[in-house]
Amino acid sequence: MTKCLICQDRGLILNEKGEYEKCQCLSKKDLSLKQEKSFIPPLYRNMTFADFDLSYYSKYHIDRERNISYYESAQRALKAAINFVKLLTTNQPVKGLYFSGPVGSGKTLLAAIIANEALKAGKDVLFVVVPEYLEKIKQSFGDENDGYLIEKALSTELLILDDLGAHNYTEWTKNTLYLIINHRLYYQLPVVITTNISLEDLENYLGERTTSRIFELCHHYWLPVDLDIRLRKTRGM
Known part of the structure; x- marks a missing residue:
């Protein structure tokens, strides 16, 4: 057929x-x-910027710390993502992005859209869910391709670190993340990070060295929502 x-x-x-x-x-x-x-989750492979729906972010609830509405905060993040892709795909210098916010606030969706657009433009991309990725590295020790996952994270044109959450970070995981972040900072290779940890609290989990480099490597954007967007979609809200 x-x-x-x-x-x-x-x-x-x-x-x-x-x-x-x-x-x-x-x-x-x-x-x-x-x-x-590139390990982009199948759920997000057809997504474009048109699928990032700003209507899920309230125009009436105010982020007191930043003195802007949830809608304006999400709008800023979306504009930053679009500009990031424009700079990356035209081979201009570009700083990474750090998207923080509660569960179900659209962080992974926005990062996956960036990955999709970068791939369409011919860029090399690696999208990893941090806890799973670190576990795969451990399991690969001694294998024929030992070191491939680390090397890929170090050298790829765009690295997406999804779900850099409040996990139990051992010294080994902290050192591994430091190695990657430090290398990409020195070689000016962009990183997009999604996390439920604010940039201000990150040091408590990853330590001063890694946090300092993420500050230097990325612009920070906050995605606040009243209710998990996934739940709202499931319930038809």
């Missing part, structure tokens, strides 16, 4: 100039493969 109605699964189409070019179905397959290799 033919899947693509444009090229009839041949992969090539004839353009207006009479030249053969790659069909868009192949481009989608290429992107899907890149997303899989």
Whole structure:
């Protein structure tokens, strides 16, 4: 059964100039493969900036510490993400992003959209959920590909560290994260971080050295919500 109605699964189409070019179905397959290799969660692979819905953020509730509404705070984060992608994909210097906020505030969605857009522009991306990633590194010790996960995190053009939460960080995990953050700071390689820890409280979990480097490496954006967005979607709210 033919899947693509444009090229009839041949992969090539004839353009207006009479030249053969790659069909868009192949481009989608290429992107899907890149997303899989980059570890972007399947749930977020079709997401674009149009899917980041600002209506979930209240215009009436005020973040007293920053003296702006939840809506304005989310709007700032969205604009920062769009600008980040623009700079990254046009090979301009770009500082990383640190998205903090409660569970279900859209942090991972925004980070995944950034990853998708970067991949579309041909950038090398690695998206890792921090606790799972650190466990995979431990399990890989002694394997044939020992060191690959660390090397990938050090060298990839864009690293997404998702869920840098309030976990039980051992000295080994702290040192591993420091190694990655420090290397990327020195080589000016951007990082996007999502976490439920405010930048002010981060030192209590990761220590002074790593926190200081994240301060230098990233701009901080806060995503506040009244209720977990996932729950609101499930309940049709």
